[in-house]
Amino acid sequence: MKSDWKECTxxxxxxxxxxxxxxxxxxxxxxxxxxxxxxxxxxxxxGRFISRxxxxxxxxxxxxxxxxxxxxxxxxFSSRAPIGYVAIxxxxxxxxxxxxxxxxxxxxxxxxxxxxxxxxxxxxxAMGSGTTFKEVSGSTMRGIRVYVPISKAEQQxxxxxxxxxxxxxxxxxEINDNLQQQLRTIFKAEFTDNPELENITQIPLSELCxxxxxxxxxxxxxxxxxxxxINFIKAESILDDHSIDKSKFAFIDEETNALLKRSIIHAxxxxxxxxxxxxxxxxxxxxxxxxxxxxxxxxxxxxxxxVLPEYIYTCFIGEWHTDxxxxxxxxxxQANLSLTTIKSLPIPLxxxxxxxxxxxxxxxxxxxxxxxxxxxxxxxxxxxxxxPKLMSGEIDVxxxxx
Numbered sequence: 001m002k003s004d005w006k007e008c009t010x011x012x013x014x015x016x017x018x019x020x021x022x023x024x025x026x027x028x029x030x031x032x033x034x035x036x037x038x039x040x041x042x043x044x045x046x047g048r049f050i051s052r053x054x055x056x057x058x059x060x061x062x063x064x065x066x067x068x069x070x071x072x073x074x075x076x077f078s079s080r081a082p083i084g085y086v087a088i089x090x091x092x093x094x095x096x097x098x099x100x101x102x103x104x105x106x107x108x109x110x111x112x113x114x115x116x117x118x119x120x121x122x123x124x125x126a127m128g129s130g131t132t133f134k135e136v137s138g139s140t141m142r143g144i145r146v147y148v149p150i151s152k153a154e155q156q157x158x159x160x161x162x163x164x165x166x167x168x169x170x171x172x173x174e175i176n177d178n179l180q181q182q183l184r185t186i187f188k189a190e191f192t193d194n195p196e197l198e199n200i201t202q203i204p205l206s207e208l209c210x211x212x213x214x215x216x217x218x219x220x221x222x223x224x225x226x227x228x229x230i231n232f233i234k235a236e237s238i239l240d241d242h243s244i245d246k247s248k249f250a251f252i253d254e255e256t257n258a259l260l261k262r263s264i265i266h267a268x269x270x271x272x273x274x275x276x277x278x279x280x281x282x283x284x285x286x287x288x289x290x291x292x293x294x295x296x297x298x299x300x301x302x303x304x305x306x307v308l309p310e311y312i313y314t315c316f317i318g319e320w321h322t323d324x325x326x327x328x329x330x331x332x333x334q335a336n337l338s339l340t341t342i343k344s345l346p347i348p349l350x351x352x353x354x355x356x357x358x359x360x361x362x363x364x365x366x367x368x369x370x371x372x373x374x375x376x377x378x379x380x381x382x383x384x385x386x387x388p389k390l391m392s393g394e395i396d397v398x399x400x401x402x
Contacts, residue, residue, distance in 0.1 A: 018068075039080070074104075256292075
């Protein structure tokens with residue numbers, strides 16, 4: 001062990017804080033101003049910071065349970081269902097019982113603790129226990145032993161290196177949000193807000209596509225998931241910002257992929273979630289291939305002789321589908337959309353001259369989005385390669401000036 005590092009428990013670095021859920025039978029517990037976070041809120045989080053979850057709670061709700069308000073920069077760590085989501089509170093928050101979070105003491109840097117928990121995620125997950133699902137208890141979390149710099153300044157230097165990469169990723173995402181807003185504005189000006197919309201020809205989506213299909217879960221065919229292999233895109237891999245999160249992929253082997261040949265994904269496909277959380281979508285590029293998917297995801301493959309996939313993608317970006325699909329959602333165990341409904345969406349088509357003009361506006365924007373996504377992936381790989389080297393002390397940062 002380096003002389004300027006120490007072995008200690010997480011409890012020595014800060015206070016371990018749990019959470020709770022106010023009774024959902026009392027409506028007065030919810031809808032207030034207190035940010036209340038659940039693991040589900042972190043499942044699609046892009047970036048490090050979270051300010052609020054899907055639901056807020058009231059002062060009454062807070063008093064009714066053992067949830068505690070934690071300060072800004074508390075490090076949230078999901079301790080069950082699943083173990084290992086990590087985020088930093090952008091403002092005071094509380095959580096449900098699915099967390100064992102850390103409020104850093106004055107001798108330790110919160111951002112360093114965020115990366116420390118990311119680094120130790122697998123080890124902490126292995127300590128979970130339980131039959132229905134694994135959980136890490138408060139006592140287990142407090143007793144976890146870690147290896148950290150004694151100096152808060154050195155912790156900050158390590159965090160600064162990793163933060164620089166994450167901040168560039170965050171900037172690219174902000175740029176992409178702006179580019180997508182431009183695409184949305186262009187689409188709505190051409191179609192949604194066009195006073196001559198009724199004169200524009202509309203054709204069912206299926207007539208503009210070679211394929212509109214969905215996948216199958218391999219285990220229903222007796223085929224297991226594997227540790228690595230062909231990327232298997234699940235609904236949770238498709239994010240609200242229309243990007244693909246590779247960290248949420250499962251994997252299948254070549255034999256299973258061949259068996260599921262109907263749902264092999266191609267570059268240019270639009271994938272669209274049709275079960276559970278509906279309506280997330282993304283435009284696939286070579287970066288995520290080879291890939292397959294399950295029955296919660298529709299695959300929409302344009303007939304490029306009729307229309308480009310980027311055009312169909314902008315129809316979704318422009319929210320052309322929203323009302324049409326919302327009126328046709330089927331409720332079973334979970335909300336879902338049938339392939340028949342997906343296929344029947346009327347797609348507006350422009351004449352050749354107007355289409356050429358429209359494509360000249362949207363294609364450069366989509367290209368820029370994809371370039372930023374590719375850069376983000378390279379930055380994330382660099383960050384993830386540096387993480388173990390920095391968090392183990394293998395890379396000496398003592399001479400870095402902040």
